[in-house]
Amino acid sequence: MTDDDKIAIFRRMAQAWQDQDFRTCADLFAPDGVLHSVMLDPVVGREAIYDRISKLAAPNKKVTLHIHRIGVIGDALFTERTDEIVIDGRSGESPVVGVLTFEGGKIKLWREYYDRAQLMRAAGHAS
Known part of the structure; x- marks a missing residue:
């Protein structure tokens, strides 16, 4: 797998996340892939990842x-990025660093580093 392939997979993930196409997001993981937001327990397995992230879908x-x-x-x-979260027209932001490893053309491990309290405020939750 080339570096360009890895970057393309992440960019596809970012677009699918924005489109709330969480099935595509999950399918970019290896069957035994891991999603680990380091402030939470890791989620292991493509279907468990889908179950977790699909709960984020909402029309607003x-x-x-x-x-x-x-x-x-x-x-x-x-990746160094800022996640912009808009809920009911209210916008918030949270800086994030992600580290991903790959296996067989799929994401094997995705670790996310962020300040959980700042992310919760960005999502409109009081800290």
Whole structure:
């Protein structure tokens, strides 16, 4: 898998996330892939990942992943981005760093580093 392939998969993921196409997001993971928002327990397995992220779908909600930097170091893809969350017309932002590894053309592990309290405020929840 080339570095460009890894970047293309992440960009596809970011677009599917924004489109609330969580089936596509989950299908980009290996069957035993792991999604680990480091402030929460890891979610293991493509279907468990789909179950978790599909709960984010809502007609009044949109999440846009604004990618500032993306690159590959060794076998890992790194992204620095700001996630913009709009719920009922109210917008909030949260800075995030993601680190992904791949296996067989799929995401094997996606770790997300962010300040959970800031993310919750961005989503309109009091801290």
